[in-house]
Amino acid sequence: MSDFTEEPVDVRGTTLSVQQAGAGEPLLFLHGAGGRNWTALHKKLAESYRVIAPEHPGFGRSQIPEWMLSMADLSLFYLDFIERLGLEGVHLAGHSLGGWLTAEIATRNTSRLKTVSLLAPAGVAAPEEPFGDIFLWTPEQATRAQFFDQSLAEKRLAVAPDLDLLLQNKAATARLAWNPRLANPQLPYWLHRIDKPTLVLWGRQDRIVPFACQPHWLKGLPHAQAATLDECGHAIHNEKPDAAAERMTSFIKGAKA
Amino acid sequence: MKLFFFHLMPYADLDLSYADAYDTAWVTLPNSYFDPAKGKAAYDRYIGELELADQLGFDGICVNEHHQTAYGLMPAPNLIAAALTRTTKNAKIAILGRALPLVNNPVNIAEEFAMLDQMSGGRIITGFVRGIGSEYYAAGVNPTLSHERYYEAHDLILQAWTREGPFKFHGRHYNFDYVNLWPRPVQQPHPPVWVPSQGSRETIEWCAAKERRYTYLQTFSPLPLAQKNFDAYREVAANDGYEAQPSQLGWAVPTYVAETDEIARRELKPHIEAFFNRFLRFPIEMRMPPGYSSVASAKHLIETKFALRSTDQTIDTLSDLGMVMYGSPRTVRDKFLHHQKTMGFGNLIAMMQIATQPAEQTEKSLRLFASEVAPHLRDVSQTAHAAQ
Numbered sequence A: 001m002s003d004f005t006e007e008p009v010d011v012r013g014t015t016l017s018v019q020q021a022g023a024g025e026p027l028l029f030l031h032g033a034g035g036r037n038w039t040a041l042h043k044k045l046a047e048s049y050r051v052i053a054p055e056h057p058g059f060g061r062s063q064i065p066e067w068m069l070s071m072a073d074l075s076l077f078y079l080d081f082i083e084r085l086g087l088e089g090v091h092l093a094g095h096s097l098g099g100w101l102t103a104e105i106a107t108r109n110t111s112r113l114k115t116v117s118l119l120a121p122a123g124v125a126a127p128e129e130p131f132g133d134i135f136l137w138t139p140e141q142a143t144r145a146q147f148f149d150q151s152l153a154e155k156r157l158a159v160a161p162d163l164d165l166l167l168q169n170k171a172a173t174a175r176l177a178w179n180p181r182l183a184n185p186q187l188p189y190w191l192h193r194i195d196k197p198t199l200v201l202w203g204r205q206d207r208i209v210p211f212a213c214q215p216h217w218l219k220g221l222p223h224a225q226a227a228t229l230d231e232c233g234h235a236i237h238n239e240k241p242d243a244a245a246e247r248m249t250s251f252i253k254g255a256k257a
Numbered sequence B: 001m002k003l004f005f006f007h008l009m010p011y012a013d014l015d016l017s018y019a020d021a022y023d024t025a026w027v028t029l030p031n032s033y034f035d036p037a038k039g040k041a042a043y044d045r046y047i048g049e050l051e052l053a054d055q056l057g058f059d060g061i062c063v064n065e066h067h068q069t070a071y072g073l074m075p076a077p078n079l080i081a082a083a084l085t086r087t088t089k090n091a092k093i094a095i096l097g098r099a100l101p102l103v104n105n106p107v108n109i110a111e112e113f114a115m116l117d118q119m120s121g122g123r124i125i126t127g128f129v130r131g132i133g134s135e136y137y138a139a140g141v142n143p144t145l146s147h148e149r150y151y152e153a154h155d156l157i158l159q160a161w162t163r164e165g166p167f168k169f170h171g172r173h174y175n176f177d178y179v180n181l182w183p184r185p186v187q188q189p190h191p192p193v194w195v196p197s198q199g200s201r202e203t204i205e206w207c208a209a210k211e212r213r214y215t216y217l218q219t220f221s222p223l224p225l226a227q228k229n230f231d232a233y234r235e236v237a238a239n240d241g242y243e244a245q246p247s248q249l250g251w252a253v254p255t256y257v258a259e260t261d262e263i264a265r266r267e268l269k270p271h272i273e274a275f276f277n278r279f280l281r282f283p284i285e286m287r288m289p290p291g292y293s294s295v296a297s298a299k300h301l302i303e304t305k306f307a308l309r310s311t312d313q314t315i316d317t318l319s320d321l322g323m324v325m326y327g328s329p330r331t332v333r334d335k336f337l338h339h340q341k342t343m344g345f346g347n348l349i350a351m352m353q354i355a356t357q358p359a360e361q362t363e364k365s366l367r368l369f370a371s372e373v374a375p376h377l378r379d380v381s382q383t384a385h386a387a388q
Helices: A040-045 A071-084 A097-108 A139-146 A150-157 A163-177 A187-193 A211-220 A241-256 B016-020 B036-055 B077-087 B106-119 B133-139 B143-162 B201-208 B223-239 B261-279 B295-310 B315-321 B329-343 B359-378
Strands: A005-011 A014-021 A026-030 A050-054 A090-095 A113-119 A198-203 A224-229 B002-006 B060-063 B092-099 B124-129 B167-170 B175-179 B193-197 B215-219 B249-257 B325-327 B347-351
Touching (some): A005 A071, A014 A040, A026 A040, A026 A097, A040 A050, A040 A241, A071 A097, A097 A113, A097 A163, A097 A187, A113 A241, A139 A150, A163 B143, A163 B295, A187 A211, A198 A211, A198 A241, A211 A224, A224 A241, B002 B036, B002 B359, B016 B261, B036 B060, B036 B359, B077 B092, B077 B106, B092 B106, B092 B193, B106 B124, B124 B143, B133 B143, B143 B167, B143 B175, B193 B201, B193 B249, B201 B215, B201 B223, B215 B223, B215 B347, B223 B329, B249 B261, B249 B329, B249 B359, B261 B315, B261 B325, B325 B329, B329 B359
Parallel strands (some): A026 A050, A026 A090, A090 A113, A198 A224, B002 B060, B060 B092, B124 B193, B193 B215, B215 B249, B249 B325, B249 B347
Antiparallel strands (some): A014 A050, B167 B175
């Protein structure tokens, strides 16, 4: 038996696949370039919150309108999504590409947000340490780069990937983020608009979106706190789900107080 | 049939042991492998080979565009074409092609082609391509928008050539308030458009549609694929209510002619193997950037290429696939006569300088082809071959 529900949600004519579990304040979790998975982190967070995990337009089972081309489009789309579900006081969280998306949404409108959690967000590049090339890497290189603990990577590699899903999600990512690669050079100038408590959580050994990016975020965010996980790569939700959940819940509780 | 000499202008001095350290000769192979002192001689030699083909009576000479690679030193093929307008007299000059989606101003392509058409006195053939996958890493252009940019750039260029300017063009990717081409091309309504491709059904349908009837060029592919795509072209034409002519089909293939079959095989072997195994080498992720093709075609390529990738090709495996034509003049003549009859193409695009091949061999092969092969191919029937 699955510990979450999954159903289609229509947002102004675009149907997304949405997974949900738990009860309480809404926590909207936006996935990264690899696609939407119900991970141990989701499960843990669902013990305290109503976790809502949509699959982005163009990924997996979700549709993408032909006109939708950019992260700007997608961030406004998600403001529609939040309104469509009638959510208020949302804890908005996102990982990697989804972390970048989270920041784009929050620079536009925070009125329905309570907190913002950025997990190894793409979107702001550190000139001194470029992102890994997730498009040019082989599947093995990309999988290995997700983890600090290579035995976790090997476990993942032992299972044959769903090639259709992999190719579709890569194309969906490229459509949004090919150039500039996985970043918006204008974003740092708008981070001051995120007027809600913001967590910037990173794995210290991230080889995809390097830890060196974290200070670039902290410089621009007015209400940020940093958290770092040791012996953790890019896939925070897979490598350190318990520690990540603990950091997120204590941040959210602290933000309430 | 019409006979064309095609040049890639490879970096023939490439240290082939690069493959011990790098998995590709494209984009990520450091350009320290290029010796700045050797460029001038290479261009002199290659332009000379194209000029020789004109003097030997080839119907056309062909250049092409690739970026950031030892495979071809022509990131700007129109520069070479411009030089050839001054030093050649009769041959068509085919630019096969310009990669339309890679530029942000397609009007500039329309302008350059119009200039070349004027400078050559109406001798150019234009090629419109998307560029291969690796170009999208080199150019930074979004591969998921490649098809729509291609079609939109094509529309803009054709309008620039054929409509009275100034006019406005507003598309999804290209926006101009003033399009007004000076000079206009000499060939009216516009220079011929050829489409070199590995061949997707979509491309073939687009080329063969009766309002376009562009010449479709099958590039460096196994024979059964070329046959299948030529048949598909004829079928699309027939469904569109007209009969496709051989002049609408071209076959591009590496070709080498020497005194005997045995000499040809011995001399060609290292170069053709270097061509396919070293120069035309890239990981699948570079060959197929995300969204460059549909999920289904990308998946198909991944599944089939995985088999190829593990083993190098040899001259014999390549020859069995029909991906190279070589031998004595008689052998090469008979092969082309046979394939023309089976496949019904009207343009043969012979790549006759291959990877590391030295100048003497290239010149010998060109001269033998011109004197002993070409005369037998020229008069081959131009009537359409019946669809299979």
